[in-house]
Amino acid sequence: MKLSWFVLPLAAAGALPAQAQDLLYTRSLAATCANCHGTEGRTVPGSEVPAIAGMPREYMLRQLQAFRDGSRPATVMHQIAKGFSEQQLEQIATYFAAAKQ
Numbered sequence: 001m002k003l004s005w006f007v008l009p010l011a012a013a014g015a016l017p018a019q020a021q022d023l024l025y026t027r028s029l030a031a032t033c034a035n036c037h038g039t040e041g042r043t044v045p046g047s048e049v050p051a052i053a054g055m056p057r058e059y060m061l062r063q064l065q066a067f068r069d070g071s072r073p074a075t076v077m078h079q080i081a082k083g084f085s086e087q088q089l090e091q092i093a094t095y096f097a098a099a100k101q
């Protein structure tokens with residue numbers, strides 16, 4: 001039996017550089033949007049839910065903040081935005097701004 005099959009994933013989990021851990025964390029935040037906004041924020045044509053991949057960071061952040069404080073009316077986004085801290089919203093907006101449309 002090859003020991004490396006067991007050891008490598010454990011080593012990877014413990015020894016990820018901080019930058020990679022951040023990316024993994026941000027990706028897991030962004031993944032919560034995929035159910036409605038599509039994988040990586042890309043919707044299929046004709047979707048009622050807006051695509052968010054490649055959306056300018058400042059615009060997205062303002063929308064998320066407006067959903068959260070109730071100044072932008074919404075069906076679901078006000079509830080979703082409330083689940084994230086300001087720092088998490090910034091990370092999410094940065095992530096999707098860099099995503100290919």
Ligand code: HEC
Nearest residue numbers: 032033035036049050052060063074075076077078080092
């Ligand atoms: C349950 C489905 C659902 C999930 C999950 C979801 N959204 Fe939304 N999103 C919507 C809908 C529907 C709208 C349209 C506004 C509304 O009715 O709430 C919207 C609108 C938006 C808008 C405004 C787009 C524009 O053109 O102004 C942004 C930005 C956004 N969502 C970002 C996100 C992010 C980031 C996440 C993950 C943290 C997320 N959404 C998760 C359904 C969802």
